[in-house]
Amino acid sequence: MMDQNWENFLTPYNQAVEELKIKLKGIRKEYSRSNMHVPIEFVTGRVKPVNSIIGKAALRNISFEDLETEMQDIAGLRIMCQFVEDIHEVVKLLRNRNDMKIIEERDYISNKKESGYRSYHVVFEYPVQLIHGEKRILVEIQVRTLAMNFWATIEHSLNYKYQGEFPDAINVRLKRAAEAAFQLDEEMSQIREEIQEAQHLFSHNKRTAINKAHENNDFL
Numbered sequence: 001m002m003d004q005n006w007e008n009f010l011t012p013y014n015q016a017v018e019e020l021k022i023k024l025k026g027i028r029k030e031y032s033r034s035n036m037h038v039p040i041e042f043v044t045g046r047v048k049p050v051n052s053i054i055g056k057a058a059l060r061n062i063s064f065e066d067l068e069t070e071m072q073d074i075a076g077l078r079i080m081c082q083f084v085e086d087i088h089e090v091v092k093l094l095r096n097r098n099d100m101k102i103i104e105e106r107d108y109i110s111n112k113k114e115s116g117y118r119s120y121h122v123v124f125e126y127p128v129q130l131i132h133g134e135k136r137i138l139v140e141i142q143v144r145t146l147a148m149n150f151w152a153t154i155e156h157s158l159n160y161k162y163q164g165e166f167p168d169a170i171n172v173r174l175k176r177a178a179e180a181a182f183q184l185d186e187e188m189s190q191i192r193e194e195i196q197e198a199q200h201l202f203s204h205n206k207r208t209a210i211n212k213a214h215e216n217n218d219f220l
Contacts, residue, residue: 006050009067012128012135013075017045020077020126020139027093037196039086039093041146045077072104072123073140080149083192084109084185087120087143094141100124103138109148115171116178117152119144147181 024043031038048056053067053074062070081087087109095102106121120143125136144152155174158166166174188195 010047010050010074012130012137013047015128015130016075016126016137016139017047017077019128020141021045023099024077024079037086039081039089041080041082041086043077043079045075048074048076068137072138075126075137075139077139077141078149079141079143081143081145082195083189084145085189085192087145090143091120091122094122094124100126100139112178112182115155116175117155118148118178118182119152145185147184151178151181 021043024040028038028040028043031040048071053071056062056071057064057067060070067074079090081090091105094100102122102124104121104123106123108117108119108121112118122141122143124139124141126139128135128137151174154177158170158174162170
C-alpha cells in the first residue's frame with residue numbers, strides 16, 4: 001500500500017488517541033481539583049506503526065479490508081494507576097461514559113496470562129469527527145498499576161530479542177518477577193489509606209506554600 005493511503009487510513013486513529021489523552025488527563029485534573037484521590041497516575045497513547053500492523057495482519061491472516069473490524073489495538077492507550085483498586089474505579093468511569101461504546105472487556109488481573117501478564121483491557125467503539133462526517137473506530141485502553149506496567153515493559157523488550165520464544169530460565173524468572181510485582185501491588189493495597197492520607201497532606205502543604213509565596217509577592 002502507498003504511504004499516502006496508510007496516512008489516510010491512520011488519520012482517524014491518530015485523532016482518536018489525541019482526543020482521548022486530553023479527555024483522560026481532564027478526568028485526572030478534575031479529581032485533583034476536587035481534592036479527591038486521583039485514580040489515574042498518568043496516561044500514554046500511540047497509534048500502532050505500519051510495520052507492526054502489517055506483521056500482525058499477516059500473523060492473524062487479516063486482510064486490509066478487515067483491519068478496521070478485526071484489529072482492535074491500532075489505536076491504543078494506557079492508563080497507569082497506583083493501586084489495583086484504582087483500576088476498577090477507572091474501568092467504572094469508562095463504562096459510564098457516553099462518548100464510547102464498550103465492545104469487550106478482558107480482565108487479565110483476575111485471570112492472568114500464562115506468561116504472568118496482568119492488566120485490564122477495554123475495547124470500545126469511538127466516534128471521530130472528520131470533514132466528511134463521523135467515523136467510528138475501535139480503540140483499546142489498557143489499565144495497569146505501575147508495577148504491572150514495569151513488568152509488561154520489560155517482557156515486551158525481551159520479546160523483541162527472543163521473538164516470543166523465551167529460554168526456560170528467562171521464562172521462570174519472568175513469572176517470578178510477575179508474582180513479585182503482584183505481591184507489591186497487594187502490599188501497597190494493604191496500606192493504601194495511609195499512603196493516600198500522606199499524599200493528600202503533602203499536596204495540601206504544597207498548595208499552602210505556593211499561596212503564601214504568591215501573597216508575599218503581592219507585597220513586593
